[in-house]
Amino acid sequence: MKAISMLAGKRVGDLAMSAQDRATYAHSIEALIEQTVRAQLGEIVDGVETRFEQDEQGDAAIFVDVFLTAGAPDNLGRRFVDMQLAVMAALEAFGETRFPYLSTKRPNDDYPEDVLVKPRKRQA
């Protein structure tokens, strides 16, 4: 974790960061996010998927899909906000400045009739 922590001061786009460093850093961010999400929501989390993309403002951002189990309540209410703030705080403490956009996905949700929903990635 120490080696990963040393990378935290560098931004992913930095030229000084090698491709291997970038991959290691990305994995550490993914792990940190998943750990934080599971600490907040516990057993109702089925999986967490993270993507590093630009947002609509053109800023580098982190998109996090939180897949919930069938037993999750229809509305997480305050727990969603607490989870969002916890992930923001964890990333900031890590030196990460990209905003995390969290969303929750439920099994058997009704998706628009003209949208093909991609299947989830298999968890390792």
Place this chain on the structure above:
Amino acid sequence: MTDDLFALALDLTERESGRPKQASIRRAISSAYYGLFHALLRMFADQVAGRGARNDDVYASIYRYPEHATLLRKLLEIDDRDVRAIAATLKILQQLRMQADYDPLPFGMGKSEAQELIIHAREAANAVRLLKPKQRLATTAAILSSKRR
């Protein structure tokens, strides 16, 4: 108006029985974003111009002063959990609103997910109304500084 926008947004998600149309979900998310955005603008204009000035032209000018893009950056810098929660919800909605309104790629959001977001937006708008005077002042100052170059 903000409460009506949230009610409209929830109605849109129920417009079709079973699977919704993309257009319904897109318009619902856009309405939810503007519901929260207007709640914030109302608080800002009330703070600067006063509630008694709501029918004045100057009130409208102040209400329309903030810029969407820079507003959120300033709000997220405020070291206050309540304000950060409001700002984070608005930022998520802003991102989705732009996709909903402009992105031609399929808008892959389910009905339950949309409804939960709308409820979060409505709760955040209520949180704006419940901000304490000191929090309102900090938020107003952040909005005023958001146009500073």
